[in-house]
Amino acid sequence: MITIDVLVTQLSGLQRQDLERWIANEWVRPDCRAGDYLFGEIDVARVRLIRELRDELQVNEEALPVVLSLLDQLYDLRRRLRELSDALGRTASDEVRQNLARHLAKTTPLPDRFQS
Amino acid sequence: MNGVEDPYKALGVTRDASQEDIRRAYRTLAKQHHPDLNPGDAKAEERFKTVSAANELLSDPEKRGRFDRGEIDAAGQERAPKPSYRDYAEGDSGRRYGRSGPQPGGWSAEDIDDLFGSMFNAAQATGDTTGRRGRNEHYTLTTDFLDAVNGATRRLTLPDGRTLDVKIPPGTADGQVLRLRGQGGKGANGGTDGDALIEIRVNPHRHFVRDGSDIRLTLPITLAEAVLGGPIEVPTPGGPVRMRIPPHADSGTELRLRGRGVPAHGGQAAGDLYATLRVVIGTPDAALEEFVKAWKPEHPAEPRRAMEVGQ
Secondary structure (H helix, E strand, O other): OEEHHHHHHHOOOOOHHHHHHHHHOOOOOOEEEOOEEEEOHHHHHHHHHHHHHHHHOOOOOOOHHHHHHHHHHHHHHHHHHHHHHHHHHHHOOHHHHHHHHHHHHHOOOOOHHHOO | OOOOOOHHHHHOOOOOOOHHHHHHHHHHHHHHHOHHHOOOOHHHHHHHHHHHHHHHHHOOHHHHHHHHOOOEOOOOOEOOOOOOHHHHHOOHHHHHHOOOOOOOOOOOHHHHHHHHOOOOHHHHHOOOOOOEOOOOEEEEEEEOHHHHHHOEEEEEEOOOOOEEEEEEOOOOOOOOEEEEOOOOOOOEOOOOOOOEEEEEEEOOOOOOEEEOOEEEEEEEEOHHHHHHOEEEEEOOOOOOEEEEEOOOOOOOOEEEEOOOOOOOEOOEOOOOEEEEEEEOOOOOOHHHHHHHHHOOOOOOOOOOOOOOOOO
């Protein structure tokens, strides 16, 4: 966990006022202890992500909440898939797993236009 | 750090050491561990390599700067890219930015529903295997005004290729939903099939307007029909009906045809048809012009008297 001062020093070119606005918008949600923000690794990675989206991919701040919300949903879903796969790994018998793998391999092929 | 020792430690200097400090430290250590001065001493040779590498990095102010900023590692290699957001977001720590908030925890019933629909409902309840009813399916059917008023049978082709003959009962209103039992999704484990729910959309008619069970209509008549009255034919949803216009009718006069509105349906009596007359003069001929010029009305009409100027 690092403070906002350390983070601003570490990420060269990061404007403190930008970061504070992102926190106010709840795009970044660091912990708050004794009136100071504390950034975990994921928060730091998220700040880097927002900066890359804005500076390199030219996503302006109007569009950023949409992009972040879609990403959050995507990662939510991928986390759930991982949890599901963990749960299957713990509870499903070999037979069920083999059946499942067979079924997934057999799903309808995509029409040509969806194939690369 | 790729197994390479921190160059500052290797040289035994602090991170804010001057270039001169670094050169001096290197010379001291190089003399001490130089392989030629320590023949057969593998350890010394290793040490010397480390010290040389550290010196090569730190004696070059540009490389030293890049190392200090973390752009290259102690071996002078570009650092592996920092872990991306994805590396955290998919893990448990990603919950901080997830929909359900940062608290760890299992799936709620909604979460399970969200991904699997009703697949686990039975398993969650009692694990029983009794039949499950098929889903109700929703469709929309657009129909002509007269078909909805008088009733009709229309064929609906479903997305799965099945066709359904939909009987639209007389008096069907816009937005009304018809239920066809057993025409929805198939039931499972012997459960009953779901229903097809068909919402009827009624296109507007050029002349008729529906008002509950009644039908309204604007009926154009000639000047002669208005003044003298007489028999005319009135269109109704059930077909044209003959009626008599009373003499001295005018634009706006409303005539009622009892029982000629929406037919009786679902326990409701048939509605009425209200025809609002509209006098159409057409193109006046010479005779009409002559007559109107010479005409001295016994009771001059003042149709705009009630209107105030400016309104």
